[in-house]
């Protein structure tokens with residue numbers, strides 16, 4: 577994808593250089609240490625003051641947040657992520673405007689290493705990239721994208737990362753439009769449909785990722801769509817189950833098959849029309 581020189585978002589919160597170090601001295605009591613970490617990141621994205629609240633239990637003593645410098649390659653990745661994020665902001669602001677959906681509200685994106693505390697609870701790299709509706713933030717440990725290649729067998733590439741990011745942004749869009757909330761209450765009313773509703777929600781996020789790609793056509797390079805499809809293929813429920821448990825159980829699917837995920841991404845990419853993304857009728861009727 578052509579991304580150098582394009583606008584970078586100011587809504588990127590890069591915490592990759594930070595790690596919590598230090599042992600607790602023995603002793604009773606529960607203490608909370610509030611660590612204010614001044615955080616800089618390179619490029620045109622400016623700087624943010626990010627308060628980190630560390631809740632420390634069963635011990636006394638100091639715990640420090642260690643900050644190391646990011647490598648040149650990590651900085652480059654940060655710039656790339658800030659550019660993708662900016663592009664989703666521009667595209668969705670335009671789509672919301674054109675479809676009278678009100679004002680698009682920018683989410684923020686947190687880049688982290690190993691573990692992070694979020695409005696949806698604590699998370700580790702094992703959760704993979706996710707969107708938390710409670711604080712309207714995307715959380716990404718970029719190590720996932722190495723795993724996407726080595727563990728999930730995707731071909732990788734910058735557009736695979738862009739697709740996954742755009743998928744998570746799709747969940748933000750669903751939150752702004754009220755779809756996520758509707759689906760959650762339907763799932764509570766009808767437990768037997770919960771998985772199918774989850775699949776529909778996930779496939780719609782893939783569709784929205786495709787719509788975002790449609791609006792980025794001028795920046796696409798040869799092979800980009802294949803990178804996205806390869807990633808979508810790799811994270812299909814059937815592909816993951818085959819790899820992890822050897823057999824495939826469609827009733828337990830929560831994200832959709834590889835074929836469905838690729839199909840809905842492509843539908844978004846070909847139409848560029850958000851009104852074509854009714855995965856719910858397509859799946860539930």
Ligand SMILES: [Zn+2]
Nearest residue numbers: 743747778781
């Ligand atoms: Zn998802």
